[in-house]
Amino acid sequence: MNRSPLAPATFPELPVITGVELRIARAQYKTWDRCDLTFVTLAPGTAVAGVLTQSKCPSPEVEWCRRALVLGQARALVVNAGNSNAFTGSRGRDAVEAIAARTAGHLGCQPSDVFVASTGVIGVPLPIDKAEAGLDAAFAADPCGWEDATNTIGTTDTFPKAATTSAMIGDTRVTLVGIIKGSGMIAPDMATMLGFIFTDAAVGAEFLQAALRTANASTFSCITVDSDTSTSDTVLGFATGAAGNAPIGDEDDAGADAFVAALTDLCRQLAQLVVRDGEGATKFIEIAVSGAESDRSAHVVAMSIANSPLVKTAIAGGDANWGRVVMAVGKAGEPADRDTLSIRFGSIQVAQGGMVVEGYDEAPVAAHLQGQDVEIGVDLGLGEGRATVWTCDLTHGYISINADYRS
Amino acid sequence: MNRSPLAPATFPELPVITGVELRIARAQYKTWDRCDLTFVTLAPGTAVAGVLTQSKCPSPEVEWCRRALVLGQARALVVNAGNSNAFTGSRGRDAVEAIAARTAGHLGCQPSDVFVASTGVIGVPLPIDKAEAGLDAAFAADPCGWEDATNTIGTTDTFPKAATTSAMIGDTRVTLVGIIKGSGMIAPDMATMLGFIFTDAAVGAEFLQAALRTANASTFSCITVDSDTSTSDTVLGFATGAAGNAPIGDEDDAGADAFVAALTDLCRQLAQLVVRDGEGATKFIEIAVSGAESDRSAHVVAMSIANSPLVKTAIAGGDANWGRVVMAVGKAGEPADRDTLSIRFGSIQVAQGGMVVEGYDEAPVAAHLQGQDVEIGVDLGLGEGRATVWTCDLTHGYISINADYRS
Incomplete structure (x- = not known):
């Protein structure tokens, strides 16, 4: 290996x-x-x-x-x-x-x-x-x-x-x-x-x-x-x-x-x-959720993003696909209001108040995603709850390691 | 495509x-x-x-x-x-x-x-x-x-x-x-x-x-x-x-x-x-859980198996890796007792009463996994609850489709 x-x-x-x-x-x-x-x-x-x-x-x-x-x-x-x-x-x-x-x-x-x-x-x-x-x-x-x-x-x-x-x-x-x-x-x-x-x-x-x-x-x-x-x-x-x-x-x-x-x-x-050392990992991802109704709720939302195969494959591909972050927030089952939701990649705000920011430029986000360390920030705009979790991307390496392991 | x-x-x-x-x-x-x-x-x-x-x-x-x-x-x-x-x-x-x-x-x-x-x-x-x-x-x-x-x-x-x-x-x-x-x-x-x-x-x-x-x-x-x-x-x-x-x-x-x-x-x-038509799918998988404390509980366990990347990649690789099914049952959070747990692939019993069956032969299981339609049966041995769910395997095709989608 x-x-x-x-x-x-x-x-x-x-x-x-x-x-x-x-x-x-x-x-x-x-x-x-x-x-x-x-x-x-x-x-x-x-x-x-x-x-x-x-x-x-x-x-x-x-x-x-x-x-x-x-x-x-x-x-x-x-x-x-x-x-x-x-x-x-x-x-x-x-x-x-x-x-x-x-x-x-x-x-x-x-x-x-x-x-x-x-x-x-x-x-x-x-x-x-x-x-x-x-x-x-x-x-x-x-x-x-x-x-x-x-x-x-x-x-x-x-x-x-x-x-x-x-x-x-x-x-x-x-x-x-x-x-x-x-x-x-x-x-x-x-x-x-x-x-x-x-x-x-x-x-x-x-x-x-x-x-x-x-x-x-x-x-x-x-x-x-x-x-x-x-x-x-x-x-x-x-x-x-x-x-x-x-x-x-x-x-x-x-x-x-x-x-x-x-x-x-x-x-x-x-x-x-x-x-x-995550299997097949090529990027280290920090996900910080704030503005949740409680710390527990923030943790659930953060883990929903961190476990989403679509978010993880997007980052593997260096794709600034913030719609998948919206999806992962929405499926978490925790209180969330589309119209108060904000999302950033690194320090670059991509969505605010339930829609993409005015004059959104994908280039600096794409540049951030080229690095080995990726940061996703989500503010739910509801309360004071926060949580930070860490994961890695989902790549062909993961499939190779796990589909071919004992065979 | x-x-x-x-x-x-x-x-x-x-x-x-x-x-x-x-x-x-x-x-x-x-x-x-x-x-x-x-x-x-x-x-x-x-x-x-x-x-x-x-x-x-x-x-x-x-x-x-x-x-x-x-x-x-x-x-x-x-x-x-x-x-x-x-x-x-x-x-x-x-x-x-x-x-x-x-x-x-x-x-x-x-x-x-x-x-x-x-x-x-x-x-x-x-x-x-x-x-x-x-x-x-x-x-x-x-x-x-x-x-x-x-x-x-x-x-x-x-x-x-x-x-x-x-x-x-x-x-x-x-x-x-x-x-x-x-x-x-x-x-x-x-x-x-x-x-x-x-x-x-x-x-x-x-x-x-x-x-x-x-x-x-x-x-x-x-x-x-x-x-x-x-x-x-x-x-x-x-x-x-x-x-x-x-x-x-x-x-x-x-x-x-x-x-x-x-x-x-x-x-x-x-x-x-x-x-x-699941992205990258090469196998159709039916997961039937019985013996749960309730139908709802059986559904949660079945979905835990169906969503496990390790189970899905094992099946993609044609690997009779029933230990991953045990893992997915264990992580579901629903009532389960390792020592009453039974697992089958197709009609072949692989584990019973908390351990592999006596004289387990992997060959017929591997043969079942070569087919396009795979069936996993889990009996929790606790009650009358049952559920059946369907999923597909997790392959390089899924990664290719989703990591390269917008880039």
């Missing part, structure tokens, strides 16, 4: 997070010449939070994490690439339990301290023997760096995706690093979105969970490649506490706002990297 | 509907060598009913029809092809009013007896001078047949789409003919779905409206090409009464059930023809 034209030039410099150790191994879930098992050990006392797919047909890994999150503590993360283990009945559940038990045996912790995520083909039970052998090999291996771990969690990703940020909590600087994989919300049956965030901040599990939910609402929940939601989407956050800041237990504690802002910044970077 | 590979071999033989006269003319809404204005006169006393787009940004034609339908009577239908007149502010409203007034002048009827529908590019006001000259030319022209009228309402359609059926009301046979255009629910900005149904049955307008709503729910509302809903979708039904049957005023009258059944049959034929 060619590297996405929207990929950053290089993998970022990422700091060590004290209390986090990365290792990789070859479980050979598929016949391929690469590592496909990532094993992360976390210092005792690490707090954990997570947001998981809302699919009604989730993988057993998702169900496992959902239960384990209740306890709020983590000692290990295991990520399998090449097999999602989704829709595999009791054999899938057995595999997850076996991985947790084997890991707990190695580390001398409880199975419920072990978090598991898998990505790959749906419907094939994860082979327990390969998982156990892979875990044993990883446990015996030397620690590795972020780039190796990021490559190992990937599947159809065309580049490794990671980001970092930091925040001051009182006088203490805390550091956050996130790694993520995914080429679509789901893309082929090989592209679940899995994201893992590590920080040395001392934060309580309950606060971490609230912070991750808040960050998620304006970041991961605001991206779409193809409107298809995975059975396995998982974002987990781990906080080792090694930075030694005054622990944050709730939102009123000093540094709480700074931490949430840093976490949100990191999640936005990671989310946008997933869009930049 | 090449004729769709899913098109019927020939245009059907269609009977005359007494009380309906068809004429066509060249309004030259675009620079093209074809008729683009269709003018239908209806005998005095003709009842009318309609279902219109639920878009929040409807065209002025849709708003006009919605108001005129309240009166329940029609003397004329005018259809413009090449310009949808949508999102054109007060100038668009002026154009519709001018068309109704000019037609009323020709026929000596009320403007509210005139129904107007337009399809084509969004955002360009329909030129009133061209519309009026076209109407005058049509009024002076000789009547034409169904095929000419069907071709004239079309835009990016690759074949003219029409169907007929009949029903016995008491001892009287009544006849129904429908014509339709559209290559997507909306396809490019040139493919609104417009459907027109004509019958010689004597039925009251209120009953006709109820019958059309009933028929619509299981036919036009059950098709999707690309999930994008037009600003202009319109289906109108006209009943001239010329058959002389005992008039049907409500659902308890003799023949009411037979009429609704015939109308539903006709609507289903027309709806399926639109899917068969």
Whole structure:
């Protein structure tokens, strides 16, 4: 697979997070010449939070994490690439339990301290023997760096995706690093979105969970490649506490706002990297809706535009076809009034008050659409609600990847 | 544009509907060598009913029809092809009013007896001078047949789409003919779905409206090409009464059930023809969902599958990728239990009770997917709710048509 034209030039410099150790191994879930098992050990006392797919047909890994999150503590993360283990009945559940038990045996912790995520083909039970052998090999291996771990969690990703940020909590600087994989919300049956965030901040599990939910609402929940939601989407956050800041237990504690802002910044970077690796993507599209009756309503309208095949193909073609934006607003089902609707591409107003602007000149809009970064602004003219979402264009590349995937 | 590979071999033989006269003319809404204005006169006393787009940004034609339908009577239908007149502010409203007034002048009827529908590019006001000259030319022209009228309402359609059926009301046979255009629910900005149904049955307008709503729910509302809903979708039904049957005023009258059944049959034929002309379509897909908690819930799940780009591209590639069906069920948001879920392709069961069937053999499924007609069956195993919907595959043809349309 060619590297996405929207990929950053290089993998970022990422700091060590004290209390986090990365290792990789070859479980050979598929016949391929690469590592496909990532094993992360976390210092005792690490707090954990997570947001998981809302699919009604989730993988057993998702169900496992959902239960384990209740306890709020983590000692290990295991990520399998090449097999999602989704829709595999009791054999899938057995595999997850076996991985947790084997890991707990190695580390001398409880199975419920072990978090598991898998990505790959749906419907094939994860082979327990390969998982156990892979875990044993990883446990015996030397620690590795972020780039190796990021490559190992990937599947159809065309580049490794990671980001970092930091925040001051009182006088203490805390550091956050996130790694993520995914080429679509789901893309082929090989592209679940899995994201893992590590920080040395001392934060309580309950606060971490609230912070991750808040960050998620304006970041991961605001991206779409193809409107298809995975059975396995998982974002987990781990906080080792090694930075030694005054622990944050709730939102009123000093540094709480700074931490949430840093976490949100990191999640936005990671989310946008997933869009930049969207299957077949040649353009990165930001859609900003304002003037809606509520923020929720603005989000629905923005996602209706972001998921419209006609809008996405128009942008792929560099076509300033704003009529398709009108269509997508109209079909969203949210309050909208044609006669107060305004639309811009980049900074160029194209429609206002329910019709095209006087003396509309398509040339500057067409020039904006020639770039890799496209911005669509819609003002509904009804209220104060706003939302911003990110997507990519829909191209022949998407069809080629998905129509020819297993055949 | 090449004729769709899913098109019927020939245009059907269609009977005359007494009380309906068809004429066509060249309004030259675009620079093209074809008729683009269709003018239908209806005998005095003709009842009318309609279902219109639920878009929040409807065209002025849709708003006009919605108001005129309240009166329940029609003397004329005018259809413009090449310009949808949508999102054109007060100038668009002026154009519709001018068309109704000019037609009323020709026929000596009320403007509210005139129904107007337009399809084509969004955002360009329909030129009133061209519309009026076209109407005058049509009024002076000789009547034409169904095929000419069907071709004239079309835009990016690759074949003219029409169907007929009949029903016995008491001892009287009544006849129904429908014509339709559209290559997507909306396809490019040139493919609104417009459907027109004509019958010689004597039925009251209120009953006709109820019958059309009933028929619509299981036919036009059950098709999707690309999930994008037009600003202009319109289906109108006209009943001239010329058959002389005992008039049907409500659902308890003799023949009411037979009429609704015939109308539903006709609507289903027309709806399926639109899917068969779906942009870039190479396969016709029927999706039947059973075992849902309600019919409504089954419909939502079926449409989630039908709109999934990953399901549609898998079928385009002849790929028996049932994991994508699981994904689409899971993301629908309706009650579903992975462990009671069953999936079949054609008559071949692939998954049952939350996992792949014992000894699953992909070969017969792959063979089914090689055909032009593909059937996906999903049983949720929860209740008695069922729904069937129709769609087409998603191919390079769709991208070519829509990414390169105006550029």
